Amino acid sequence: MPEDTTQSNRKVQSEVVTEPAHGATAAADLHHAKHSGASEARAIATALAGWLIPGMGHALLKMWGRAVTVLLTVAFLVYLGAGMRGNLFSPGGDDAFARLGYAADIGTGSLYYLARALESTGPDVSHADGDYGTRFLATAGVLNLLAALHAYEAARRRKA
Numbered sequence: 001m002p003e004d005t006t007q008s009n010r011k012v013q014s015e016v017v018t019e020p021a022h023g024a025t026a027a028a029d030l031h032h033a034k035h036s037g038a039s040e041a042r043a044i045a046t047a048l049a050g051w052l053i054p055g056m057g058h059a060l061l062k063m064w065g066r067a068v069t070v071l072l073t074v075a076f077l078v079y080l081g082a083g084m085r086g087n088l089f090s091p092g093g094d095d096a097f098a099r100l101g102y103a104a105d106i107g108t109g110s111l112y113y114l115a116r117a118l119e120s121t122g123p124d125v126s127h128a129d130g131d132y133g134t135r136f137l138a139t140a141g142v143l144n145l146l147a148a149l150h151a152y153e154a155a156r157r158r159k160a
Contacts, residue, residue, distance in 0.1 A: 039156065047152035052109040054144045057151025070147040077140035078108055082115040086133020087123035101134075107141025 050057020055071030058064075082088070089101035106112050115137060124130040153159075 043152050043155035046155040047148045050148035050151040051107070051144065054109060054111065054147065057148055058154070061151060061154055063151075063154065066147075066150075070144065074108060074140045074144045074147075075111060077136045077143070078111045078115050079118070081133040081136030081140065082118040084129040084133030084136065085119065085121065085124040086130055086135070086137045087125050088112070088115055088119055088137060101138060104138035104141040107143075107145040108137070109144060111140070111144075 046057045046060050049060055054074035055067040058067035089098055089105050091102055093099045093102055125134060
């Protein structure tokens with residue numbers, strides 16, 4: 001009989017040790033909430049920097065290889081698309097295709113305005129070159145948006 005009492009005492013002691021005090025949990029939750037709010041703001045700032053200047057989000061996270069790869073790839077696609085006289089969509093398009101095209105083009109961040117400056121003679125989509133150029137510009141924007149999303153997830157220390 002004393003054997004059963006000893007086992008039940010051990011069980012009660014292990015339950016007491018494993019449960020934290022109520023005040024400690026609340027303090028830990030408050031600390032976690034403050035820390036996660038600051039890290040969330042930092043992650044959003046990293047993503048915005050990565051969108052505005054391609055590769056900057058990864059550079060801020062000291063992911064140098066990705067930063068250089070994103071910058072060179074997006075810049076090359078913009079240069080190629082503008083050089084082929086692809087169509088850069090303007091804000092306030094008439095239909096859904098024009099609005100989606102603008103969303104893809106503005107995804108290149110500051111390079112959108114560089115492409116506008118390079119496109120001095122205007123787009124020429126009557127030839128295959130101009131049509132491919134339009135696709136290259138849109139691809140550059142979507143790629144940069146995906147890179148900014150990856151920088152955001154990496155800043156939050158989530159597997160991306």
